[in-house]
Amino acid sequence: MGYSVLLFVPNVIGYFRLCLFGASLPFFTEPGWFLALYGTSVALDGFDGYFARKLNQTSRFGAWFDVVIDLISRGGLWCLLYKYGYFMILVEWLTFTATHTRGANWKIPDEEFPHLCKLVMAKGFKTPLGFIAISGVHGLPIALYCQQLGLFQLFPVLTPTVLYPVIIFLIIGRILAFRVEIFYIQSHIKGLLLEEENS
Template sequence: MGYEVLLFVPNIIGYIRLLLLIVSLIFYSKPLLFLSLYGISVLFDGFDGFLARKLNQTSAFGAWFDVVIDLVSRGALWCFLSKWGYFVIAVEWLTFVATHCRGPDWKIPDEDFPTICKMVMAQVKQINRQPISSFFLFQLFFIQQHIKHLLFQVKK
């Protein structure tokens, strides 16, 4: 597999997700527009893996790229919404690096993994079991956080 992997349909969906994320962050101060664009980006996350398998376009790059987009998306939100956001996303990135060093078996936690990595992987596994309910809970949490953030911003 060469450069053609960059034009696989699931990876094109990834590029669209990144574009939606960037545009949503530009409109962060407009909650409805921000949440709509960000929500569409999150919804697209469910299609890339499905289409990769359906179209027989799975690749190591695609699997890696999907996780990177997820981390960038969540990281941007965490950093915008909380002073602890940088810590949360740092733990996620450390887990990503530690697990992806193992190659194709990265999703299988090892006995030797640090406890924090095992905890992050357990949460990701739980979220992936119930994607629709997790998506809506995730959105409700961030809507509430976004409104609270805007209210505190106005008071300053």
């Protein structure tokens, strides 16, 4: 396969996603354009996996690249939103380092995992707690962007009674994901220290 992997359809979609994210940056204060470009980039995330399976074009590079695109895009949004947004995405990059070293089965929890982490990660995050965590990771920065730019005021149905529970739901999800991330980072550091001790 070699370098031909770079031209696999899912990876080409990935390049397009990065271009869309880059194109969205100058429009950060123009929500119509920003959300159209950034939202399309996020939406395309579902298609690369579909085409990878459909066209039998799965690859280690593709799996790695897909997460990198998510982290670049989400990290960029966090950094544009808040002065300290960098620290949010720093945790995600550190987690990515830790999970990547565990290989393809990183989503399968071992016995050593704390009970809450097992509940969140069960069935590859395809449980109620997993859904809440993933919603928080992906949805919270977008919701905070919409709130910061006053976009929710454009929709009368989004009263504080509706809006605040949604944001609280996303914050809870992000906290759940944060718990799993911290565990992975700690486990990775412990593994590195153990290797040092045994060498």
